[in-house]
Amino acid sequence: MTGETRRRWPYVVLTGLVSAAVAVWAFPHLGDNAHVLSGPYVGNDVGPALPRLTLGMFVDSWSAEVMLLAAAIAFLVQLYSTKYMAAERFGSYALLIVLFLVAMVAVVATDNLFVLLIGWEVMGVCSYLLIGHHWERDDAQSGAAKALLVTRAADIGLLLAILLLGQTYGTYSIRGVLIATGHEHPRNATLIGLLLIIAVVGKSAQVPLQTWLPDAMPGPTPITALIHAATMVAAGVFLLARLLPVFDASSVAMTTLAIVAAVTMLSAALFALTQTDLKRALAWSTVSQLAVMFAAVAVANGRAAIDHLISHGSFKALLFLGCGVAMHVVGSSSLADMGGLRTSIRATFWTMTVGFAALAGVVPTVGFFTKDEVLEAVHGATNGHGAIDPTMAWAVLIAVALTAVITAAYSTRLWALTFLGESKEKHPTPFVMYGPLAVLALSTFALSFGKPFRLDVAGVSTGLVVVGVALGWLLRQRTWTSVPGRVLAGEFGFDRIFSRAVPGVALADARAVVWTDDTVVDAYPRGGSHTALAAGWVMNRLQSAKAQLYATAIVVGAVLLVLLGVLGGVGR
Amino acid sequence: MMLLLPLELSAVLFGIGLYGVLARRNAVLALIGVELMLNAANIQLVAFDAWFADVRHTGQVLTLYVIALAAAELGLGLAIVLALFRARGTIDLDDVEPVRDGRHP
Numbered sequence: 001m002t003g004e005t006r007r008r009w010p011y012v013v014l015t016g017l018v019s020a021a022v023a024v025w026a027f028p029h030l031g032d033n034a035h036v037l038s039g040p041y042v043g044n045d046v047g048p049a050l051p052r053l054t055l056g057m058f059v060d061s062w063s064a065e066v067m068l069l070a071a072a073i074a075f076l077v078q079l080y081s082t083k084y085m086a087a088e089r090f091g092s093y094a095l096l097i098v099l100f101l102v103a104m105v106a107v108v109a110t111d112n113l114f115v116l117l118i119g120w121e122v123m124g125v126c127s128y129l130l131i132g133h134h135w136e137r138d139d140a141q142s143g144a145a146k147a148l149l150v151t152r153a154a155d156i157g158l159l160l161a162i163l164l165l166g167q168t169y170g171t172y173s174i175r176g177v178l179i180a181t182g183h184e185h186p187r188n189a190t191l192i193g194l195l196l197i198i199a200v201v202g203k204s205a206q207v208p209l210q211t212w213l214p215d216a217m218p219g220p221t222p223i224t225a226l227i228h229a230a231t232m233v234a235a236g237v238f239l240l241a242r243l244l245p246v247f248d249a250s251s252v253a254m255t256t257l258a259i260v261a262a263v264t265m266l267s268a269a270l271f272a273l274t275q276t277d278l279k280r281a282l283a284w285s286t287v288s289q290l291a292v293m294f295a296a297v298a299v300a301n302g303r304a305a306i307d308h309l310i311s312h313g314s315f316k317a318l319l320f321l322g323c324g325v326a327m328h329v330v331g332s333s334s335l336a337d338m339g340g341l342r343t344s345i346r347a348t349f350w351t352m353t354v355g356f357a358a359l360a361g362v363v364p365t366v367g368f369f370t371k372d373e374v375l376e377a378v379h380g381a382t383n384g385h386g387a388i389d390p391t392m393a394w395a396v397l398i399a400v401a402l403t404a405v406i407t408a409a410y411s412t413r414l415w416a417l418t419f420l421g422e423s424k425e426k427h428p429t430p431f432v433m434y435g436p437l438a439v440l441a442l443s444t445f446a447l448s449f450g451k452p453f454r455l456d457v458a459g460v461s462t463g464l465v466v467v468g469v470a471l472g473w474l475l476r477q478r479t480w481t482s483v484p485g486r487v488l489a490g491e492f493g494f495d496r497i498f499s500r501a502v503p504g505v506a507l508a509d510a511r512a513v514v515w516t517d518d519t520v521v522d523a524y525p526r527g528g529s530h531t532a533l534a535a536g537w538v539m540n541r542l543q544s545a546k547a548q549l550y551a552t553a554i555v556v557g558a559v560l561l562v563l564l565g566v567l568g569g570v571g572r
Numbered sequence: 573m574m575l576l577l578p579l580e581l582s583a584v585l586f587g588i589g590l591y592g593v594l595a596r597r598n599a600v601l602a603l604i605g606v607e608l609m610l611n612a613a614n615i616q617l618v619a620f621d622a623w624f625a626d627v628r629h630t631g632q633v634l635t636l637y638v639i640a641l642a643a644a645e646l647g648l649g650l651a652i653v654l655a656l657f658r659a660r661g662t663i664d665l666d667d668v669e670p671v672r673d674g675r676h677p
Contacts, residue, residue, distance in 0.1 A: 551593060
């Protein structure tokens with residue numbers, strides 16, 4: 001071990017301590033039932049509450065699970081980064097990971113909506129700084145700026161939603177809001193729901209704000225794992241699941257969420273199927289899987305959403321960390337350069353195979369059980385008892401099923417393109433890099449224990465997976481020559497709206513402001529300076545140094561004064 | 573009635589003197605204009621002294637002072653004109669460059 005890498009261990013120890021503290025805190029709450037809430041109900045006659053920051057905590061089983069996930073993945077990412085990252089700026093990088101974890105815990109564990117907002121924004125800043133870790137590169141800079149701007153714009157929705165919640169229920173406590181919704185019919189449900197959806201569409205990269213997440217790929221790969229698995233994008237799902245009783249009575253909000261989720265999961269899965277870059281394909285896969293979680297929220301099943309969030313967190317962190325190892329060996333993340341890694345990085349091959357199996361939803365992995373849970377939840381909504389229309393529920397069910405097929409297809413394709421083919425030379429992987437992979441691979445099995453299992457759903461979903469795997473096997477080509485393939489690989493050109501139109505509008509705005517500043521606002525100071533200059537010029541002319549001119553002025557003045565005196569005297 | 577004539581003479585003299593001061597470009601002639609204005613004032617002093625029949629003749633005494641003052645002033649003024657002529661070679665008032673801080677001919 002060199003001296004430079006030895007200096008990295010204090011950061012790992014620090015992250016370990018923070019993670020352990022979070023775990024110790026969260027563990028006893030794993031059994032808490034989120035739906036049994038007790039507390040004083042203040043009634044709906046109180047006025048709007050004043051914004052107040054309190055340190056009240058509200059940890060139920062959902063929070064505890066997400067906290068454990070975030071703590072575990074942050075620690076594994078930190079461990080992995082000690083070998084993965086170059087020497088420069090490692091200290092700030094490692095501390096930002098800890099800050100990221102703390103912010104996520106703040107979002108998940110707080111009872112105060114404003115503390116939640118602060119944690120939410122701190123995560124945005126952390127993701128900006130970490131995505132832009134290699135700020136010498138243009139793509140890292142623009143990706144970081146895009147992530148910050150897009151999520152920041154959507155965060156306005158969260159702020160407005162929080163203010164509206166305070167106006168409606170007279171409290172900024174999450175527990176208080178949930179208690180109030182238990183006692184009375186939820187009010188302003190549609191508006192609050194839509195504002196919250198705006199917020200999470202930005203944070204969790206759903207249509208139409210999905211492009212920032214794939215464009216954040218220039219960030220370091222461990223950070224991508226952290227953002228995609230445990231923090232940032234997961235916060236959106238958690239927020240909607242926790243505040244579900246506030247808006248689950250509004251069919252408008254729930255239908256909007258269902259449409260967003262259905263469109264996002266299908267389009268993102270198709271983009272993932274056609275990518276030519278492993279890391280970007282995995283990013284689209286995250287977008288698609290998040291949409292699956294939102295589909296569960298849209299049918300008012302928060303439990304399924306959180307379960308899928310946890311399972312997705314474990315296998316997606318595994319996939320990204322494995323992708324990092326592969327990039328280390330190959331030198332790029334392009335699928336064209338991959339292939340034949342089966343023997344050269346054996347540990348990564350086996351763990352990533354487990355990860356891809358979990359992503360596809362193959363039987364004993366946790367991805368299989370949680371995906372079935374979502375399918376079952378969506379199917380349950382087709383009976384018409386939920387807030388969304390049965391037709392809509394059927395549409396979402398078909399979207400989820402199709403997404404399951406496409407997910408299995410792109411998992412197979414990525415797996416085949418990365419690992420199969422003629423083998424290359426062996427690369428030893430350091431223990432701190434494959435250790436986290438092994439832990440996560442084991443957890444994808446371990447998390448399956450005790451999951452509900454229904455034979456009919458399992459049969460259907462396994463059938464979908466088989467179809468998908470066969471499809472993926474047929475589609476295992478590195479680049480696309482057919483028109484649909486190229487259109488999908490180009491992601492419908494959707495990104496142009498953000499990369500061209502939005503900056504164009506912003507530039508036009510800026511020009512209008514500059515023009516107004518130049519011609520309207522500056523007219524006053526410029527007019528003032530011109531007046532002063534003109535006065536100065538006149539005074540300068542008067543100071544002619546011609547004695548006779550001065551004398552003339554004195555005489556004229558004296559005559560005028562006399563005239564004034566005489567005429568004034570006459571007037572009086 | 574007798575007062576009016578010396579006052580008119582005084583006004584004419586003052587006017588000629590004022591014209592000399594304001595309009596003549598020659599420094600000596602401008603000084604002569606100043607003398608004319610002083611003497612116009614002297615005429616008035618004497619005239620009003622006689623008109624009021626002041627036993628202490630303060631007007632006439634003041635006239636003597638003014639004559640002395642005018643002589644001194646003229647001596648000083650001509651000395652300046654002489655110095656100006658020696659320094660600049662001209663006594664035309666328009667040609668005299670302004671004397672300002674930090675700029676010497």
